[in-house]
Amino acid sequence: MSVSQFFLEDKYLKSIISGYIYRSTQVEMAEIIENAFSSYINTCIEAPTGSGKTMAYLIPSLSSSNRIIISTKTKQLMNQLLYKDIPVVQKIVGRNKSIRSLKGRKNYFCPYRYFRFINPKAAFYIDAVSWFEENSKYGIIIEAPWGRLDNDICSLMTADRYQCVSNKCPYYEDCAFYMQKREANAADIIITNHFLLLSDIAMKSKDSFGSIFEYRDNIIFDEAHSVPDIFSQYAGVEFALSSLMILVYENKDIITINNVDKIYREFLKIIDKIKEPKELFEPLRHDFDNFINFISDVILSLDNEEIKEEYNTYLQLYKEFNSDKEGIRIVEKTMQKNNTVLTLKFIPFEAGADFVSGLKEAALSSIFVSATLSSGGNFEYFLKETGLDGLCETHILENVFDFHQQGRLFVPNISSFKEKDKVYKELISNMSGSALIICNSLERMQYIEQFLRRLKINKKIYTQSDVNIGELDFCNEDMVLIGSATLREGIDISGGGFKAVILDQLPFEYHKDIILQSKAEQISENSAKSFIDFFLPRAVLYFKQAVGRLIRHEDDYGLWVVLDNRILNKNYGKYFLDVIYNVEIIEDIEKALYFIKEEKHG
Ligand code: SF4
Known part of the structure; x- marks a missing residue:
């Protein structure tokens, strides 16, 4: 059949x-x-x-x-x-x-690390072996009652691919x-x-x-x-120095407190040298080499094969990161629970x-x-x-919805941020139904949130960071949801629910991001060509994701709002317009509001 x-x-x-x-x-x-x-x-x-x-x-x-x-x-x-x-x-x-x-290793209980690091005398001791025997056929860590409680304890009971010793593990057959x-x-x-x-x-x-x-x-x-x-994340090399510091911390009794202190002081010196969230690795190479040599001297002189074996995995990773393959090497500095996390990333060009x-x-x-x-x-x-x-x-494949009937593209003629604020005010205050606002940066997201809150409009306002989006009912309650890139594709709202999807700007990525810059330069040193071959197609794909948030069913209707005149004034605007090729474009806010009036659609 x-x-x-x-x-x-x-x-x-x-x-x-x-x-x-x-x-x-x-x-x-x-x-x-x-x-x-x-x-x-x-x-x-x-x-x-x-x-x-x-x-x-x-x-x-x-x-x-x-x-x-x-x-x-x-x-x-x-x-x-x-x-x-x-x-x-x-x-x-x-x-x-x-x-x-099958999910990644970190989702499953690892008895090898559990018996190594979780001591029955410790205050947080959990009898995980009995719990998994009784409750979870596959030992999936998130199913356990403590799975959501403490990430630090969970990480001692799971293994990533560098921590797992696979067939050398005594629990391999039952893992x-x-x-x-x-x-x-x-x-x-x-x-x-x-x-x-x-x-x-x-x-x-x-x-x-x-x-x-x-x-x-x-x-x-x-x-x-x-x-x-x-x-490209996996084709390259990603080495979180925090894994190395966790290895040091987890084995502090063997490494000795004195040596652990010295290692931490060296680590802090490197952190101090990194001023930006992302920096090129090359100018810092000498400092990192010295730091790795310093830890190697301490750990490789220990009389403990298990620690040396795990450390050698990280050493190998550092060598892979430092290979002569062509690509971008950066150091990323982020904060997690008040701790500074340094990650070395190599992204190959090809x-x-x-x-x-x-x-x-x-x-x-x-x-x-x-x-x-x-x-x-x-x-x-x-x-x-x-x-x-x-x-x-x-x-x-052909579009299944009739965009011409179901939607309008509203592009108001604005030339300043002040005029943009005015459009937000008139549109959000007077429209019926929910709106999704997608920004290109977290700063813009926060600005728009504050601006709309000051207006005291009759709609609940949420941002991507403070809600469990899947649980909100955008169909039956008027709301405004404001977010950045993750909202373009990362929400699943069955039944749709938005009467307006508003792009604060065309979704071009931040040109100062050093990874994107290096990739674009590798495509061509000619900035016009790298724009056409790299930044533009990526922006059009993001635009398409955002557009897809509006019409999810045959009886949905609404406005795509683009608060960026480049879609009409620039030559490349046609690539965006092609995504919604036969939709009527309106510039007048009264017409836009009229289109989404409920009674008009019955
Ligand atoms: S093989 Fe051993 S080390 Fe690897 S995940 Fe299983 S129990 Fe842990």
Whole structure:
């Protein structure tokens, strides 16, 4: 039976999925995926919001005999697949394939570190072994009652990939992570997230020793627009010096308090030299080399093989960070619970070649699915970043909503921040329904929040940092939600709910970010070319994500508001306008407010 038959059984689907509507776009996508499974062709699919892409890839996946990995962006999305979508699709296809999920090591209980660091005499002692035996089949740490309480204690009971000693561990056979890994590799379908899968693909691109996932027929990357940025984190090297300091602290009795003190004093000297949140590593290289040499002298002279072995892993990481590979090397300085955290990051210029070679070791073919993959009507930017140019079929599926009827683009003619404030005041005070405001910086987010609060408007005001967004009901209560980049894609509000999605500016990234600057310079020293090839396609993709927040259903209607005249006045504005190509543009606020009056839409 071909997959399209499942969708044509309209009555049957309606009885299983409440509110099911037949959509030709969904069927087209399912057929493309079915074909990609049998022909093993790498495929990119841009499926617009509302096309039902989850069902469109789950139905072919569960009715195929191929062994498949489905990877999505977050653990929440994994849970949604496992507990909500897959049980429904199993009913539809009538096949019970074996399905397992796998998360990163840090999600599972690690008895090796628990017995090493958690002392039964300590005030915070937890009898974790008994608890996991009685309550949690897979030893998932977040399921435990203390999982949400104390991150510091949890981190002593879990291992990251550098802390895990894998097959040298006395608990290896019974280790929750490795048991789950073995079960996952034996299953027909694995559900995982991009962070684990892409770190594994990066490892396979170097050598496959220690990799987690066995070879598969196909991989489906959902939310695939995030693949290039996440992969480049793993293709490079990231070394948090806090891991090294935790190793020192956790073993203070063996290292001796005197030596621990000396190490901390050296660490503080480095912290003092770093003035900005992100700095290039090169001018600081000498200081870091001295610091690492100092710790090496202390730790490598200890008579304790376990500590030396863990330390050598970090030393190796520092050497990898310092290799002669071409890329950007930076030091990042952040604050966590009043502690300064220093992270060394190496980001290679050409991660695409590594991605392709790792992918070849992972599966016969891969399918990339997202609502935002193309920019300017093509996949050039995505294919270049992933190295898949010439190795991939591409499909842009048709919009399922009637943007022309359901939305208007409101671009008021403003030339100053004062005029922008005036538009915010008139629009938010007089509109009915909820508004989402997306800013390019946290400073702007805070400014707009304060400005709107001073107006004492009759709407609740929230920012991304102070609410559990998923629990807010934007449909039935008038609210304003203000946020920055994470709000463009990171919210899932079923039923939509906004009558206006407002972009405070076109979503160009901050040009002074040293990572973006270096990447753009590597593309071209000509700033106009790096703008066209790098900053512009990224901004158009972010714009598309923001646009997708407004119309989520056939009966939604609302305004896209762009408080940035460059969308109309600059040549590159057309790339943004193409995203909502047949929508009427209005400049007059009265017309904008009239369009979203409830009675007009019945
Ligand atoms: S194998 Fe790794 S994660 Fe498992 S118990 Fe041992 S050290 Fe911990």
